[in-house]
Amino acid sequence: MTDAAELLDLTRKLLAAHPPATTDRADFLKARFDAGLAWVHFPEGLGGLGAPRSLQAVVDAELTAAGAPDNDPRRIGIGLGMAAPTILKYGSQEVKERFLRPLWTGEEVWCQLFSEPGAGSDLAALGTRAVRDEDSGEWIVDGQKVWTSSAHVARWAILIARTDPDLPKHRGITYFVCDMTDPGVEVRPLRQITGEAEFNEVFLTGVRIPDAHRLGEVGEGWKVAQTTLNNERVAIGGMRLPREGGMIGPIARTWRERPDLRTHDLHQRLLTLWVEAEVSRLAGERLRQQLVVGQPGPEGSAMKLAFARLNQEISGLEVELRAEEGLLYDDWTMRRPELVDFTGRDAGYRYLRSKGNSIEGGTTEVLLNIVAERVLGLPAEPRNDKDVAWKDLAR
């Protein structure tokens, strides 16, 4: 097994062979991947060394101290957090070798073709079809996806589609890697509440996918998607923040700098939210400490729930605190950002954008059901869609 000292040694060798000051960013990232220091818990040859996940921190600290470029995980979050663990678990060796390196270096950006206009929280109700072409063995995909972040810059997508409408909805789904440059893929910006178009609608018309780009067995796509979705929640909840590192930071600074805005009512509410933000930060830190010692708890989905509510309440309070200024908005220009920029925009933007925090990545209501049933073990609600063929369900 690779230990911390060995990883440190390898990291220093990488830095010596590719000094960050004189090495091209992309070249450095490729060399880091090839040295197995990209994600040390991945297998050898795929950017890792089969080491314990917790030892990544040793590598990262050394590289940060040396001023090495990072791969900007925010920009390639869907690839890193969702596509990669799914490909690792379900891809063939060829698929892993083809996709993981450019995914990790950021040369190829990924998006997620899951949600549809008629299948959001009830994701397994999706209707995008994938039909096997008997002659070529390829899959031909037709349908529409929505809420697709990064689709306008993505090279590849993870896609779930219905391959058997005669089976109950969870059993007729198959999971694919979709080429976003296929002529049948059309990406249209979906302008949102903030004025910008961070998401897209994606229209799929006769898109051809080779069978080699199928992840998991035909009809097993729902199971494969669970890997993706579980990793999504861990990715959303597992961030490490300093005190006042989240949305509470800007409002606390405003409070300190602007005594003219202070009222007793706002003070009480601010202190309450400050306490809740600090406690959520501590709970996130506790989750991280559990992961480091190899005892992951179910708190990951809890953190996402907490941050969603807090972001909304804090940003709402800040708009109110700013009073007359809260009546103004920084810019309604339709833009297509590659990143969500919470801190670079004003309070009104944060208020509007945070409304999505309780919808994206699983709505608060769906996550509360998951916590109640899977963590607390409460009985499931009766369902009337489990044993009915998808084609016979009400839509």
Place this chain on the structure above:
Amino acid sequence: MTDLLYSETEDDLRAAVRSLVAARGDTAALAARAEAGSPYDPRLWNSLAAEMGAAGLLVPEKLGGQGASHREAAVVLEELGRGVVAAPYLTSSVVATQALLSLDTETEAVAELLAELAEGRRTAVVAVPLSAAPDGPLPDGAGRITGVADAATADVLLVLRADGLYAVEAAQAVVEPLTPFDLTRPLAAVTAGEGGTRLADGAAGAAAVRRGLLAGAGLLASEQLGLAEWCLEETVRHTGERHQFNRPVGSFQALKHRMAQLWLEVVSARAAARAAADALATVSPEAALSVAVAQAYCSRVAVHAAEECVQLHGGIGMTWEHPAHLYLKRAKADEIALGTPGRHKEALATLVDLPAP
């Protein structure tokens, strides 16, 4: 870095205290004893404090204790909260003990009393109202002090007068039992008169009392955590079994979401309570901040959990025979004990520079 996890030693201690409480912590008997005015079970206290050595966790070995820390004492309090156990642990083994530890422990009277408390042979309470906040006003011990928790069973009262902190034998003071809202934590009015052994001068005595109250407030968060955990677990169990409309009531989304929300609060409360215990144990410069955060948060969570427990149990939750009422009364009293959430938020406003208008 703040250690927010539990060590193996702490897990072992938890298991021991939990099995003791399970063996002796019958809530029906507790309710009956409480109604009779003496909620304590002396055998449970003897097992916990003396045999198990829990009373001396905060006390160094050379002073007759276990040489552990606030982290371990917090685990004991979690379990006592979980079982809504009536015992003078918070008042004697934490607040009074911490106050004494903050004095000159070379002084014979201090060392002697500490050793007795650590061995669980005697109990002591600081003669201040249960509601006193660590940075709030302290009463003048020359007069009558109301709302002193556990005074009726304490052997020694630590009385702060203008000229010093005194240890007064309870037998020499007038102790009038009051009817407490929380049946499991008896309150009394104390008039200590003039006698007693002087342990420190006024300034050192007041500082020691405040230090005791700070440790008490910080570890009370762990009692509140344990209480909330029991309320949630018992409510989940009940609603999973109880059928209405031909379904377990726990399968209704309206109830599920409330319990999931409570779980989220309990998870957060655990992090806050652990942070406070760790800050106290390591004598962190952030101890006051961590305690204020834990109290501002955990008080509310315990009350919310107990209120949800009563509501989601339906009619049975309103009865004297079900223990939910003991938890609700303890939670609501704990919310006021050692500073209300609002009082702790005021302290925070200063500590984190978010001043009032």
